[in-house]
Amino acid sequence: MKVFLMILYLTAVCYPFTADEILDRNEENENFRTSVSFNIEEVYNPGGSLRVSEMKAYSQNGDEKVLLEYIEPKKVKGMKILMLNNGDDIWFYSNRTNRVRKIAAHQKKQSANNSDFSYQDMSMSDYRKDYSYKLEGEEKRSGRECFRISFSAKQKDAVYSRFTLWIDKTDYYTFAGEFFDETGRLWKMLEVKNVKKTGKYWTAGEIEMKNVQKNSRTVVKTKDIMFDIELPEEMFTERGLKR
Amino acid sequence: MKRILFIPLLIFVLSIEAQDQNIKLGGYLESKMSCFLSEDEITSANALFRLEGDYDIPDRGRVEAHLLYYFNMEPLDPFSGFKEGSIYDRIIDRYYQETIDGIAPVLDDLTADERELLFKLLEIYSSGYFDHLSYSSFYPKETIVMDRALIRLYFDRADLTFGKQQIAWGTGYAFNPTDIWNIKDPSNPDGPKIGVLASSVEFFYGENSSVNIIAAPGSDFNHMRYGLRAKSSIDRFEYSFSAIRDRSDDGSVLDLPERIQVGADFAGEIINEIGIFGEAALSNPRYTGMEMSDTDSAYVQICAGMDYTFKNGLYLLGEYYYNGLGERDNDFDLKAFTRLTGGLMSGLSRNYFSAVFMYPFLRYYKVSLITLANLDDGSCVTVPELEYSFHENLSIRINSNIYIGSSSDTEYGGLINKITFNVTGYF
Numbered sequence: 001m002k003v004f005l006m007i008l009y010l011t012a013v014c015y016p017f018t019a020d021e022i023l024d025r026n027e028e029n030e031n032f033r034t035s036v037s038f039n040i041e042e043v044y045n046p047g048g049s050l051r052v053s054e055m056k057a058y059s060q061n062g063d064e065k066v067l068l069e070y071i072e073p074k075k076v077k078g079m080k081i082l083m084l085n086n087g088d089d090i091w092f093y094s095n096r097t098n099r100v101r102k103i104a105a106h107q108k109k110q111s112a113n114n115s116d117f118s119y120q121d122m123s124m125s126d127y128r129k130d131y132s133y134k135l136e137g138e139e140k141r142s143g144r145e146c147f148r149i150s151f152s153a154k155q156k157d158a159v160y161s162r163f164t165l166w167i168d169k170t171d172y173y174t175f176a177g178e179f180f181d182e183t184g185r186l187w188k189m190l191e192v193k194n195v196k197k198t199g200k201y202w203t204a205g206e207i208e209m210k211n212v213q214k215n216s217r218t219v220v221k222t223k224d225i226m227f228d229i230e231l232p233e234e235m236f237t238e239r240g241l242k243r
Numbered sequence: 244m245k246r247i248l249f250i251p252l253l254i255f256v257l258s259i260e261a262q263d264q265n266i267k268l269g270g271y272l273e274s275k276m277s278c279f280l281s282e283d284e285i286t287s288a289n290a291l292f293r294l295e296g297d298y299d300i301p302d303r304g305r306v307e308a309h310l311l312y313y314f315n316m317e318p319l320d321p322f323s324g325f326k327e328g329s330i331y332d333r334i335i336d337r338y339y340q341e342t343i344d345g346i347a348p349v350l351d352d353l354t355a356d357e358r359e360l361l362f363k364l365l366e367i368y369s370s371g372y373f374d375h376l377s378y379s380s381f382y383p384k385e386t387i388v389m390d391r392a393l394i395r396l397y398f399d400r401a402d403l404t405f406g407k408q409q410i411a412w413g414t415g416y417a418f419n420p421t422d423i424w425n426i427k428d429p430s431n432p433d434g435p436k437i438g439v440l441a442s443s444v445e446f447f448y449g450e451n452s453s454v455n456i457i458a459a460p461g462s463d464f465n466h467m468r469y470g471l472r473a474k475s476s477i478d479r480f481e482y483s484f485s486a487i488r489d490r491s492d493d494g495s496v497l498d499l500p501e502r503i504q505v506g507a508d509f510a511g512e513i514i515n516e517i518g519i520f521g522e523a524a525l526s527n528p529r530y531t532g533m534e535m536s537d538t539d540s541a542y543v544q545i546c547a548g549m550d551y552t553f554k555n556g557l558y559l560l561g562e563y564y565y566n567g568l569g570e571r572d573n574d575f576d577l578k579a580f581t582r583l584t585g586g587l588m589s590g591l592s593r594n595y596f597s598a599v600f601m602y603p604f605l606r607y608y609k610v611s612l613i614t615l616a617n618l619d620d621g622s623c624v625t626v627p628e629l630e631y632s633f634h635e636n637l638s639i640r641i642n643s644n645i646y647i648g649s650s651s652d653t654e655y656g657g658l659i660n661k662i663t664f665n666v667t668g669y670f
Contacts, residue, residue, distance in 0.1 A: 045606060051635050052635070053635070072635075073635030073636050073669065074269055074271075074635075074636045074669035074670050075271075075635060075636050075638070075669040077267075077269050077669075078267075078269070084450070089479075091451075097409060097411060097436075098408070098409035098410075098411050099409075099411040100411075101510075102476075102481055102510060102511075104511075104512045104516060104517075104518035104550070104552075105512055105516035106512075106516040106517065106518065106550075106551050106552040106553075107518075107552050109552065109554060110552055110556060111556075111603075114606055114607065114632070157515070157516075159554075182554070214606075216606070234447070236450075237447070237450050237451060238447075238450075238451045238453070239402070239445075239447045239453070242402075243305070243397070
C-alpha cells in the first residue's frame with residue numbers, strides 16, 4: 001500500500017541535503033489522518049491480455065493502518081487485507097470461509113492478486129530499517145528534477161537486493177523506482193503519473209509497476225480519494241475485517 | 244417443488260439488488276465430472292450453484308443468505324468408490340448383516356404390508372444416515388441447502404449472530420481438532436463447508452482479541468452444543484483457548500457419545516520467516532447410559548505444522564496429526580467409520596501426515612500436490628492438480644485422486660482412483 005499511497009503528499013519549503021532528510025520529507029507527505037480511495041488495478045500480460053481489479057482502500061495515520069477491500073473481480077469480491085504497524089502485520093480475510101488468517105512474513109513476498117506488486121511492495125515501510133541507503137545525487141527524470149537515493153539490502157533474504165528511488169525535488173514525492181533481484185538483475189520499474197493536488201495533499205493518479213523480466217506491467221489508477229474523514233477505529237481490527 | 248420455489252426466489256433477489264445499494268449479490272457455478280479408474284468405468288457429474296446475498300445495515304447489523312443448489316448424477320451404487328474386499332466394503336457388509344440379523348427374528352411374524360413398511364423405514368433410516376455424513380459425496384440428486392442464513396447485530400463491544408453461519412475455529416490446514424462446528428475433509432482442505440445453525444456472541448477487546456460464545460440448538464436441552472473460545476495475540480503469534488460441550492441430534496443418529504472438549508491453538512512464525520501452527524484438543528466422552536468416563540476413555544488430538552513460500556513462489560506445507568481416538572491395530576469397524584463421518588476425528592488411524600506443494604507459473608497457472616498419508620498402515624491419497632485461471636472470473640481445474648496402499652486392509656488403499664475435471668465461474 002505504501003507504494004500506492006506513499007504517493008506523495010507535500011508541504012515542502014526548503015531543500016534538505018541528506019538522504020535521511022529527503023526521506024523524512026518524503027514520509028511527511030503522508031501525514032494525513034485518514035484516507036479513503038477507490039482504485040482500479042490493470043494487469044497487462046506479455047501476451048497482451050488485460051485483467052482488471054477494483055478495490056477500496058482505507059488508511060489511518062498515514063499508512064500506519066490500511067484496510068483493502070476487493071470489489072472486482074467477482075472471484076475475490078469481499079476479500080479483505082488488513083495491514084497494521086506500517087505493513088509489519090498483515091491479516092487476510094476470506095468472506096466465503098469467514099476465516100481471518102495472519103499472513104506469515106514469507107507470504108509477503110508473493111504477488112498480490114496476480115499483479116506485479118507484492119504484498120511487501122504494498123506495505124514497504126521498513127525499507128530504511130532493512131536497507132542501507134545513500135543520496136547518489138540529483139538528476140532529471142521524465143522532465144522532473146529528482147533526488148536519486150539508492151538502497152542496498154542488509155539481509156540476504158530481502159525481496160530486492162537493491163533498489164533506487166527518484167524523489168521529486170520540489171514536492172518530495174516518490175517519482176520513480178528501479179528494483180533489482182537477488183542476482184542483481186533489474187526486476188521491476190516503478191513510475192508515478194498524473195500527480196495532482198486533492199485538498200491539502202498531492203496524489204498520484206496512476207502508479208505503474210513494470211516487471212521487466214516477465215515483460216508485464218500493473219497500473220493502479222486512483223479514481224476517487226478523500227482525506228481526513230471520520231473512520232471508525234474498529235475498522236482496522238479483526239472485527240472490522242469481518243464487517 | 245424445490246425448483247418451483249427456487250427460480251422465483253432467484254428472480255426476486257436479483258431484481259431487488261438494483262433497488263438498494265446495501266444489498267450485494269454474488270456467487271458461483273461449479274460444474275465437474277469425475278471418472279473412476281476401475282473396470283466398471285463409472286463416471287459421475289455434479290453441478291453446484293451458489294447464490295450469496297448480503298444486506299448491510301450500516302453500523303447496526305447485517306443479513307446474509309447463501310444458498311447452495313446441487314445437482315448430482317452419481318453412480319446408482321453409492322459404494323462404487325470402494326474396491327471389493329476393502330475395509331469399507333467389509334464395514335458396509337457388516338452393517339447390513341447386523342441390520343438383517345436384528346430384524347430377522349421378527350420378519351416371520353409380520354404381514355406383507357408390515358414387511359413393506361419396515362423395509363421402507365429401513366431405507367429412510369439408511370438415507371438419513373448418509374445425509375448426516377459430514378462430507379459425503381452421496382447427496383441426493385437434487386438438493387437445496389442454505390449454507391448461510393444469518394442475522395448479525397452490532398453492539399459497541401460485541402456482535403451477536405443468529406442463524407446458519409460459518410464458525411472458523413483453529414489454525415490447522417488439513418486438520419482442525421478444536422473445531423467441531425464446520426468439519427473439514429482433510430484431502431480437500433479448501434473445499435466448501437456447510438454452515439452450522441447456532442447463536443453466537445463475540446466480545447471484542449483490544450485490536451485483535453475476542454471471546455466467542457456459541458450455542459447450537461438441538462431437539463432438547465440435552466442435545467445442544469455449547470462452545471467458548473478466547474483469542475488473542477502476542478508479538479508475532481496468535482493463540483486461543485477453547486472449551487466445548489458436544490452432544491447433538493446428528494451425534495445421536497450416529498450413536499456418538501456426549502463429550503467435553505478443551506483445546507488450544509496457535510499460529511505464528513519463527514526464524515527465517517517460517518510459519519508454524521498447531522492445535523491440541525483433549526476430549527472426555529460419556530457413553531450412553533454411563534456416567535462421565537474415567538480417564539481411560541479420554542483422548543487427545545493434536546496437529547502441528549509448518550509452511551514456507553520460496554522467492555520463486557513455491558509453497559510448501561507439512562502437517563502432522565495425532566488422533567488419539569483412532570484405531571491402534573487397523574481393525575476398522577462401523578464405530579470407527581461413524582466417528583470419522585460424524586466429525587469426531589479426521590482419519591481412522593492414529594498418526595497422519597499431510598503435505599502440500601503449490602507452485603504458480605505463467606501468472607495464471609498453478610500446479611499443486613496434496614498428499615495425505617496414514618502413517619500407521621502406510622496408505623495415502625495424493626491429489627495432483629493443475630489450475631488455469633481462464634479469466635478473472637473463470638477457472639478450470641483438472642485433478643486426480645490417487646490412492647496408494649493395500650486394497651484389503653488400509654484406509655486409503657481401498658478407494659478407487661479417479662480423475663476430475665472442474666470448471667468454475669463467478670458472478
